[in-house]
Amino acid sequence: MFKDQPIDLKCEYPCPCRQEGRLQPITLTEALGCHKCQQIFVTDEEHQYLKPVVNLSPYKKKWSWNGKKWVLHRQEISKNYLFFLLWFTIGMISILLVFSLVSPIPWLVGSIMIISSVLIILLLPYRY
DSSP states (O other): OOOOOOOTSSOOOOOOOOOOOEEOTTTTSSSSEETTTTEEEEEEESOOOOOEEOOOOSSSEEEEOSSSSSEEEEEEEEEHHHHHHHHHHHHHHHHHHHHHHOOOHHHHHHHHHHHHHHHHHHHGGGGO
């Protein structure tokens, strides 16, 4: 088994996102950029983990280099995503309650809408 090694900002590495991409040092910065996917990556203070500068996923990704390949480490989910999920769920439940007072058919439509929306939101982090 390979042991994690510090990331040297002067070396080239394969891109963790694409197999054919190469991470190259960006001049006058402490960052690495991929020539294929155009992503920019930075390291933490100890140069143990590589993180993308722009990450749209609520699950923050970071990679460590073991000398042969990148090893993905997922961080905890962001608090903003949890607050959004909470408020979205409260809003959908309140809309469903209003629909249920009018007639039973919107109750069924509302239930399907809530279930599909929650599934989409929960599966959203796995797109990236």
